[in-house]
Amino acid sequence: MTDFAALQAAVLKGNRNDVKDIVQQAIDNQEDINAILDRGMIPAMREIGERFSRNEAYVPELLIAARAMQAGLTLLEPLIAASGRKTLGKVAVGTVKGDLHDIGKNLVAIMLKGAGYDVLDLGVNCDIGKFEEAVAQGASILACSSLLTTTMPYMKEVVEHFKGRKVKIIIGGAPVTQDYADEIGADGYGEDANGAVKIVDKLFQEA
């Protein structure tokens, strides 16, 4: 039997090695993939996100937990794909053109995965073509990240390019604000990775 409480605790504490060990053991014991995710990893990630939004956790803790989560997910991902698990929806995440910062973007990607979404990670320096490919692959939300005041304006180009199409655009990153999101007509903004999950939840509920 997998100790889901121990798995949750290991993710919350950011203990990568414990997460890997427990997940590997669960896989070896033919534990149900959905159970590992739904009873172990996802509640833990939701919990750390909640703590974060209550100011009970800050970026360092979040990053450390996310990295532990990713260590477990790396083991699970091939099995998830094979199991045909139903996800909540498909979201593409990318850092915009000209920008190579990806630590925040990676965190957003992991938190979305942790929340049960199918995440397409487009990497850094993404131009409109990359985002188009993601739409072609079925992404219904594009999450754009920017850390430089000089690359932020590219988000406006992305929003304008997809205007009138079904795909929704959400934006974030240290210099980005709700005001800026409103100004360029983005569909949503998140101050942090948990904000990203909340806005994605909301957009999928509305859809």
Next chain:
Amino acid sequence: MPDKTIHRLTILRSAEPLPEVLARHGFPLDLRCGGKGTCGRCLIKLLNGRWECDGQELPVPIQAKACQVRLLSDSGEIAIPEISLQQRNGKMSSDWAFGSLPECAEPVIAIDLGTTTIAAVKIHQGRILKRASCYNAQNRFGDNIIARISHAEGSAESLVELQRAAVASINELLAELEAENVSRIAIAGNTVMSTILHGIDPSPLGKIPFIPPLRVFPVRKASELGLKAEAPLYTVPAISAYIGGDLTAGLAELRLAPGEMLVDIGTNCEIIFHAPQGLVCAAAAAGPAFEGAGIHCGMRAVDGAIEHYFGKDKFSVIGDTDPKGICGSGMLDFLAVERQAGHLNEFGRLQPQRETVALAPEVFLHERDIAQLLKAKAAVASGILALEEHCQSQAGKIFLAGGFAQYLNLNNAIAIGMLPAGREYCIAGNTSLAGAAHLACQPDFTATLEKYIESPQEIHLNSLPAFEDHFIDNLMLS
């Protein structure tokens, strides 16, 4: 006593933005966000007259951000608290700790043109006759190089505006050092500063692939750039967009031996390492937290800043005044001392749990501030460690350049994990100015400098997978 002076002035309506009118009349405001209305440092009181902000008329008297208001009536009266002005008499460094100057019969001037501060020395016959320093007047266009690049990109006029601001500040120093009779001036600065000083559009420096428009700058007559001196001006060449002449100067002065590393701890922490495979360099954008930006009570190392912190109610303040805020060296001490005392956990959270901690009646740190500091120190540490890992070799001796390094408590910097333990450290001082001084005394040093800019191989830290891992590890306090 914190300076509670208030300046009352009458303003006449004009097309010029208020901060510029005030700067012209000797009241340069603290515009560290570049006058975008985000930092809240330029607060003034509108006493009378009709004023608007964001298209709405304001009821007077009212406190407002000077960069966001416009006078509607013919005249109006305002009150500017001293604290909203650009701080003067800060700690600026014009010392370096090694080598002697080459003999040179004529008097010369060397300048370190920093993003925030400018330091200069006048040298004669191998001796420093006089030192001078001031803030870079470009500060009012934003406190970081990206903001300066963005401003310059705006239009040809804004580039000229930036160039003139730097020239005006340098001219202050030239006047103080009596530059009329000098035979040469040499200047070292980061690539953005040097590019703007030479009147060249810096915008390629802000965009991938970050190609500098010029790495080797021509020798110009100083007066051609607007400087009040007839002497020729030499500029230390740059290695790359983010490893500028300030680093070339340091590299050439220290002549890094194999196993030695040069780290310039600042907003944009630069690292040069003499690895077994040769010289490598990288820039780890630490951010301005240790310069006080983005921290509630953060300030630069100026009068009123807590400079060293030893425990609750035990601290030293620059200028022996009441504490008004805390600067980088004080914040770093705080992290080390309170972690040691068990009042901070490894994630930088306050123990017992609360959001803020008071250091003095008007000075506190918030947990969010601490999180900012952790990011800055993690960037420095992970830059060093990722570069070493990439070269599969550790630096035995690390030279620390820059003003911050001169005031920080080294043991505390190691204790909080900003700098790796188990290395020999050497505080090198203002190596940028040292290199400029060498060039001013000995103009054929140019050849050496031009050779040095070709050797370091630049490593983009984002291309090293280990960087992210180290960054996350080093966010914690050990």
